[in-house]
Amino acid sequence: MTPAGRQKLAEERLRKLVAYARQNSPYYSNLYKGLPEKWELSDLPPVNKPDLMASFDQWLTDRSVSEEETALFIGDKSNMGKCMNGRYLVFTTSGSTGFPLTVLYDKTCMNISSALSVIRSYARKEDLAAFIMNGKRTASVFAEGFYLGSGSIAYQLRRMPWKKGLMKNLDVRMPITDMVEQLNRFLPVMLGGYPSGLELLAEEQEAGRLHIAPTVIMTGGELLRDDVREKLTKAFGGFVQTNYSCTEGGIMCHECVNRHLHLNEEWIMIEAVDEENRPVPDGTMSAKILLTNLANKVQPFIRYEVTDRIVMHHETCGCGCQAPWLEIEGRRDDIxxxxxxxxxxxxxxxxxxxxxxxxxxxxxxxxxxxxxxxxxxxxxxxxxxxxxxxxxxxxxxxxxxxxxxxxxxxxxxxxxxxxxxxxxxxxx
CATH class of the missing domain: 3.30.300.30 (ANL, C-terminal domain)
Incomplete structure (x- = not known):
């Protein structure tokens, strides 16, 4: 599609989402009471995590689901990868700002997030071809629990149990020696995880204790610094890339060969704003972003405040992708x-x-x-x-x-x- 075509599609999806939220979510019905008939995105009041958490039951568009029910569901670890009531995957955010949030995906929302991940995750076509030709074994190193990363893997393995020989998640809490042993047995073709965790595995590889040769290394959840990218490339030999995702928005951006994070703009809207939610110009670091996820109807995120600081770009990228791209100031927790x-x-x-x-x-x-x-x-x-x-x-x-x-x-x-x-x- 042309950029104009994608923007038109996103606008149509936004209007359908807002109409659905107004009709089915008491929270949004009340929030949008004074909305003009011909509204623009900027007319929609921003929302934030504390307010939404305080009104959880009123926020959801399925009136049969409650915060108490979801809390009981995620309180049982055996439910990882299961759909609550046969309908909803339940995730929790990482709580990088200090306060985690429970997020529901229906199957359509999960399918869209998965499709964006599969179709657009590879910056180079040759890496996807090599991944397929070399056996498609994927190992990830994420925190095990109801998080988007490990929870999605658990969901896929429940749906397709025959993939157990092809997909594996190693809990970040596992001792590094055990992790190395399992990876040496599994020999992943794709290795994914947090940059800080993969950096430690790169050191194991350089020391001669780890012996793997992944075709591609996919990072996420933290800022991928240039020095860590180069370290991973040197240690493993595969192509290293990252993405921009969060539980509330799913896979929001995919990285190209120029290391630009291109927005999946037909499903995600990201506004770069200042502290007062006013738009900042392209090329300027924002104070935060306002996120709109056009795929999630059961728990709408419409102009939702996220504390990530970004620089938005609309100029042409040499990779050929015409979608806007951004730079992000990511998490910087220390090893x-x-x-x-x-x-x-x-x-x-x-x-x-x-x-x-x-x-x-x-x-x-x-x-x-x-x-x-x-x-x-x-x-x-x-x-x-x-x-x-x-x-x-x-x-x-x-x-x-x-x-x-x-x-x-x-x-x-x-x-x-x-x-x-x-x-x-x-x-x-």
Whole structure:
């Protein structure tokens, strides 16, 4: 399609989504009461996570589903990859801003997200051809749970059990030695995961303990820095690329050979805005984005505030893709390195603490190599801290590390200059 054709299609989908939300979601019905008959996107009031979370049951367009029901569903890990009530996949966000969110996908929404991932994920056609010719074995290293990455894999394996020999997810909390052993047996053709985790695997490959030769390395969930990209390329030999996705929006952008993140604009709308939700010009770093997911009708995200900072571009890209592209300032949590020489990726720590009941927000600060300060926000700080400290100690011991953990006197802090939040802060 031409750019104008894709924009027209997106506009048609937006109007259908808004009409559906107004009719079936009490939250949006009330929010859009004063909407003019001939409205534009900018007329729609932005929404944010705290407000939507506070009105969860009124937000959903299926009146038979409740927040209590979804909480019970994800409370049972055996439900990973299952559809609640036979209709909805249930995911939780990673909580990179400190507060996770439960998100429902119906089968159409999941199919659209999967199709965008498959059809547009490869920047080079030869990599897709090589992936198919070399056996299509895919290994990923994500936090296991009701997250978009591992949850989608669990869903696909339930739908197509014959793919168990072709798809594997390794939990980021797994000791690196076990991870290396499994990857050496599986020999993936495509390797996916968080850049910080894959960086540790690259070091295992360079040390001669890991012996894999993936055709392509797909990263996501964190910023892929240029130095890490080059490190992965050198260690594994395959083509390294990334994408831009989130649970609320699915696969929002795919990367081209010029390392530009092109927007899947017929299904996703992204507005680069300032703190007051006013549009910023192309080439200017935004304060945040407003996201509209045109595929999700059961839980509409329409002009939804996301704290990611981006630079939007509409100029022509030499790759041939005519869709707008963007640059993103991604997560910058730190890898922890200890006296024993062990290195732990930040999202493995997050995956541990995500399991602590009552923990609303945390920040783990490395004061010395084996001295950590745990700052928490919780309704019952003493009890929650004790549970969190015990879980972390067990986790580090499993990975061969002895640490001292002290309770932080401060609450989790944002960076005073950037305004960004880190869950895991390592030594510089």
């Amino acid at each position: 922890l390195q200890f006296e024993e020489g062990v290195r732990i990726q930040p999202l493995a720590v997050y995956a541990q603490l995500k399991e602590v009941p009552g923990l609303k927000r945390f920040q783990l600060v490395q004061k010395e190599r084996n001295l950590l300060e745990l700052r928490i926000l919780a309704g019952d700080p003493r009890t929650v801290y004790q549970k969190a400290e015990r879980i972390l100690q067990d986790f580090f011991m499993t990975n061969g590390v002895r640490v001292a953990i002290i309770a932080g006197e401060e609450l989790p802090q944002i960076h005073p200059k950037s305004g960004k939040f880190k869950h895991v802060v390592g030594l510089k």
